[in-house]
Amino acid sequence: xxxxILEMRNITKEFPGVTALKNVSFSVRRGEIHALVGENGAGKxxxxxxxxxxxxxxxxSGDIYFEGKECQFRDITQSEAVGLVIIHxxxxxxxxxxxxxxxxxxxxxxxxxxxxxxxxxxxxEALLKKVGLKESHSTLITNMGVGKQQQVxxxxxxxxxxxxxxxxxxxxSLNESDSEKLLELLLQLKENGxxxxxxxxxxxxxxxxxxxxxxxxxxxxxxxxxxxxxxxxEDRIIRGMVxxxxxxxxxxxxxxxxxxxxxxxxxxxxxxxxxxxxxxxxINISVRRGEVVGISGLxxxxxxxxxxxxxxxxxxxNISGTAYKNGEEIDISTIEKAISNGIAYATxxxxxxxxxxxxxxxxxxxxxxxxxxxxxxVINEPQEMTVTxxxxxxxxxxxxxxxxxxxxxxxxxxxxVVLSKWLFAxxxxxxxxxxxxxxxxxxxxxxxxxxxxxxxxxxxxxLISSELPEILGICDRIYVMREGKIVAEMQSSEATQEKVMKxxxxxxx
Amino acid sequence: MKTLAxxxxxxxxxxxxxxxxxxxxxxxxxxxxxxxxxxxxITNLVLQNSYxxxxxxxxLIVIVAxxxxxxxxxxxxxxxxxxxxxxxxxxxxWVVTFMISLLAGALIGAFQGYWIAYAKIPAFxxxxxxxxxxxxxxxxxxxxxxxxxxxVGFQKLSSGFIPDFFNYDGLHLTTIVIGGLLSIILIxxxxxxxxxxxxxxxxxxxxxxxxxxxxxITGAIMGLCFLMASYKGLPNVLVIxxxxxxxxxxxxSKTTLGRRIYAMGGNEKAARLSGVNSPRLLFYTFVxxxxxxxxxxxxxxxxxxxxTPKAGDGFELDVIAACYIGGASASGGxxxxxxxxxxxxxxxxxxxxxxxxGIGIDWQQAIKGLVLLLAVYFDVYNxxxxx
Numbered sequence: 001x002x003x004x005i006l007e008m009r010n011i012t013k014e015f016p017g018v019t020a021l022k023n024v025s026f027s028v029r030r031g032e033i034h035a036l037v038g039e040n041g042a043g044k045x046x047x048x049x050x051x052x053x054x055x056x057x058x059x060x061s062g063d064i065y066f067e068g069k070e071c072q073f074r075d076i077t078q079s080e081a082v083g084l085v086i087i088h089x090x091x092x093x094x095x096x097x098x099x100x101x102x103x104x105x106x107x108x109x110x111x112x113x114x115x116x117x118x119x120x121x122x123x124x125e126a127l128l129k130k131v132g133l134k135e136s137h138s139t140l141i142t143n144m145g146v147g148k149q150q151q152v153x154x155x156x157x158x159x160x161x162x163x164x165x166x167x168x169x170x171x172x173s174l175n176e177s178d179s180e181k182l183l184e185l186l187l188q189l190k191e192n193g194x195x196x197x198x199x200x201x202x203x204x205x206x207x208x209x210x211x212x213x214x215x216x217x218x219x220x221x222x223x224x225x226x227x228x229x230x231x232x233x234e235d236r237i238i239r240g241m242v243x244x245x246x247x248x249x250x251x252x253x254x255x256x257x258x259x260x261x262x263x264x265x266x267x268x269x270x271x272x273x274x275x276x277x278x279x280x281x282x283i284n285i286s287v288r289r290g291e292v293v294g295i296s297g298l299x300x301x302x303x304x305x306x307x308x309x310x311x312x313x314x315x316x317x318n319i320s321g322t323a324y325k326n327g328e329e330i331d332i333s334t335i336e337k338a339i340s341n342g343i344a345y346a347t348x349x350x351x352x353x354x355x356x357x358x359x360x361x362x363x364x365x366x367x368x369x370x371x372x373x374x375x376x377x378v379i380n381e382p383q384e385m386t387v388t389x390x391x392x393x394x395x396x397x398x399x400x401x402x403x404x405x406x407x408x409x410x411x412x413x414x415x416x417v418v419l420s421k422w423l424f425a426x427x428x429x430x431x432x433x434x435x436x437x438x439x440x441x442x443x444x445x446x447x448x449x450x451x452x453x454x455x456x457x458x459x460x461x462x463l464i465s466s467e468l469p470e471i472l473g474i475c476d477r478i479y480v481m482r483e484g485k486i487v488a489e490m491q492s493s494e495a496t497q498e499k500v501m502k503x504x505x506x507x508x509x
Numbered sequence: 510m511k512t513l514a515x516x517x518x519x520x521x522x523x524x525x526x527x528x529x530x531x532x533x534x535x536x537x538x539x540x541x542x543x544x545x546x547x548x549x550x551i552t553n554l555v556l557q558n559s560y561x562x563x564x565x566x567x568x569l570i571v572i573v574a575x576x577x578x579x580x581x582x583x584x585x586x587x588x589x590x591x592x593x594x595x596x597x598x599x600x601x602x603w604v605v606t607f608m609i610s611l612l613a614g615a616l617i618g619a620f621q622g623y624w625i626a627y628a629k630i631p632a633f634x635x636x637x638x639x640x641x642x643x644x645x646x647x648x649x650x651x652x653x654x655x656x657x658x659x660x661v662g663f664q665k666l667s668s669g670f671i672p673d674f675f676n677y678d679g680l681h682l683t684t685i686v687i688g689g690l691l692s693i694i695l696i697x698x699x700x701x702x703x704x705x706x707x708x709x710x711x712x713x714x715x716x717x718x719x720x721x722x723x724x725x726i727t728g729a730i731m732g733l734c735f736l737m738a739s740y741k742g743l744p745n746v747l748v749i750x751x752x753x754x755x756x757x758x759x760x761x762s763k764t765t766l767g768r769r770i771y772a773m774g775g776n777e778k779a780a781r782l783s784g785v786n787s788p789r790l791l792f793y794t795f796v797x798x799x800x801x802x803x804x805x806x807x808x809x810x811x812x813x814x815x816x817t818p819k820a821g822d823g824f825e826l827d828v829i830a831a832c833y834i835g836g837a838s839a840s841g842g843x844x845x846x847x848x849x850x851x852x853x854x855x856x857x858x859x860x861x862x863x864x865x866x867g868i869g870i871d872w873q874q875a876i877k878g879l880v881l882l883l884a885v886y887f888d889v890y891n892x893x894x895x896x
Contacts, residue, residue: 335781
């Protein structure tokens with residue numbers, strides 16, 4: 001057996017008008033964790049799609065060797081048959097089926113089409129033990145958190161006798177402790193001889209677990225770094241990805257903080273279904289003009305729920321409390337009222353809640369403030385084209401035209417469309433919920449610059465984020481949430497990662 | 510000529526169904542030995558299909574909003590019955606009856622819209638219930654009998670023609686004048702639109718394409734008007750239709766209201782979080798559907814000059830099929846008014862053509878079903894290819 005489990009040679013893949021991959025060569029050694037990094041649109045996903053047969057043999061040029069044998073996959077089933085399994089960023093689990101049913105979906109433990117439940121259950125339990133998931137095999141997927149779902153995905157891959165596991169942004173939607181667990185699991189699988197390819201934007205975790213790192217940029221391999229030979233710093237990786245030194249990951253900003261613009265007092269929110277459960281417990285928060293206020297906390301600590309309940313009671317029931325803008329009480333009981341009071345909420349889940357994916361970029365940008373490009377309810381289309389074109393240029397949305405459909409954009413560009421929509425609504429108070437989730441370093445920097453720009457215009461900004469460096473890097477003041485309560489408030493000048501983390505985690509049930 | 514090729518590729522999708530309609534018309538024109546395009550048959554074609562088209566306008570909006578309405582046939586029937594009883598049994602003036610009936614349609618729409626938009630019951634279930642309820646009420650109102658005939662004014666709604674102001678022998682000149690005016694308005698609007706686009710520096714279609722397009726449209730309108738003029742002129746119903754099509758086409762493509770409906774159908778959650786009041790919008794979508802069903806119900810009754818318990822039976826299927834053939838997406842957010850109109854005409858021409866050829870209703874059904882399937886397949890195939 002050779003030392004190399006996978007070798008891709010001179011892969012070139014063209015889409016109409018674009019060369020997505022130019023002569024990319026990529027190889028993975030047996031039993032290593034090989035990280036694949038690069039900015040959005042660098043070609044990582046396309047390369048993996050070529051590998052797994054999503055783009056069938058013949059639609060690209062170049063050769064693929066797996067376990068020394070040449071592979072010509074026509075679809076995913078063929079690549080899975082030899083032990084190549086991809087876990088996509090959007091998990092492919094069926095919410096109303098149990099863990100056991102999901103584990104063997106398409107790969108059922110059955111004889112002549114009749115499911116052998118005893119074998120299903122015993123195999124499922126063995127797999128769950130292997131990935132360290134403490135859940136019953138009969139738990140429905142819908143009742144589990146994203147972190148546990150990710151573990152189920154990995155168990156599902158193991159059920160297919162995986163030899164090379166490909167994870168596309170596995171930790172993008174996980175909080176820090178779940179991410180830790182997942183990386184542990186990868187290391188443990190490595191011990192058991194399973195190689196993996198890890199696509200990630202989180203440089204920290206890459207340098208922690210990877211044995212080698214391949215950097216892609218603009219569809220070409222830039223370099224492969226061997227972590228055993230040299231110590232690879234985060235800055236070193238970032239330099240390779242962006243092709244320049246990012247001396248500052250966060251743009252400089254001079255805070256110019258004014259009067260309190262928005263305040264929430266005694267805010268209580270109950271869960272929409274379990275109406276006796278409090279999801280926001282007596283919250284008092286405020287933001288001043290020109291201030292960026294961070295809301296830190298674990299996923300499920302009630303950050304999104306709080307923001308959405310303030311945004312026109314878009315979440316929760318039995319909401320009580322008062323909102324003040326410039327010292328005066330305002331009515332924010334519906335989304336329309338919240339928007340007309342100058343509040344905006346840019347969602348964490350842009351595909352489900354942020355964008356009309358089948359609509360054009362321009363339609364998405366103007367949706368929250370359509371009347372600004374219309375007279376007497378009639379849309380002035382040329383004007384609409386012009387203003388949305390301005391936002392495209394201002395925020396640097398990379399697209400062939402503003403008439404392009406939102407679903408054909410990369411994650412970072414979709415996020416910029418969501419931001420454009422809310423900037424176009426001309427708000428004074430913005431809730432930005434995980435605005436940099438799943439987007440690359442360069443685009444993150446651009447988003448931070450936009451946030452700074454907004455603050456300098458005198459807007460009040462709440463930034464919800466799971467990434468502590470981000471919170472510390474761009475916020476003036478920080479709230480920490482835990483279990484629906486604000487447990488700490490501090491100036492970022494006096495905050496450290498350790499200090500915030502302590503508040504996030506202590507008194508955990 | 511890369512532009513010509515790409516233009517064709519884009520247009521095959523935009524105008525695919527229009528091309529199919531023309532081909533089917535040519536086919537039947539040939540097979541029926543020229544009967545299809547005879548003035549009297551063209552007039553009949555319009556009269557026979559007017560109510561399907563009217564309901565398709567409302568149905569398209571319902572489908573774009575992401576739902577469906579199965580009750581339209583029954584609603585048309587119950588309103589026809591209400592109108593008949595008012596006029597025939599209670600001697601109410603026909604204009605007053607017309608207004609009351611439209612109002613009744615709006616109330617029925619509001620009733621169904623309430624359950625769908627605010628009580629959050631799926632439209633499929635609400636309107637399935639409505640289909641049964643209003644069919645039953647039709648029987649109750651009519652006592653199971655046919656009620657008619659109607660005052661002449663009401664009959665004219667469907668069987669009347671616009672008056673001729675010129676009295677020229679053998680040709681209905683007013684019709685031709687109206688056709689000419691309509692053509693001029695359309696050309697003028699297209700030129701204005703093109704200038705506007707150029708002013709803002711956007712890509713416009715090549716000039717020769719612009720010319721060809723306008724010649725084809727003008728030719729079609731004038732050709733149709735000459736055919737009509739050589740019979741009895743424009744039917745009243747066609748005038749109503751053109752006004753409604755223009756109105757709904759404008760609402761869906763040019764207004765904030767229309768844009769919000771498409772957004773709601775494309776992603777209800779995202780639209781709501783962008784300040785679109787989707788329950789209210791959905792409610793009014795069904796109110797609108799109710800009014801259009803009522804109008805269609807009256808036109809059906811006026812055409813037959815009698816309201817019967819079986820009126821409008823199965824209309825909902827033709828109406829829904831028209832929308833899907835016209836390119837509407839079953840998952841919402843996609844579809845055009847003009848597509849639904851073309852879809853309705855496609856079904857109408859097939860019904861008419863096959864009837865002339867003496868094909869039985871049994872085979873007509875089967876063939877229509879296959880056409881629906883093929884049309885949607887064509888659409889899906891094109892969409893997948895273009896991504």
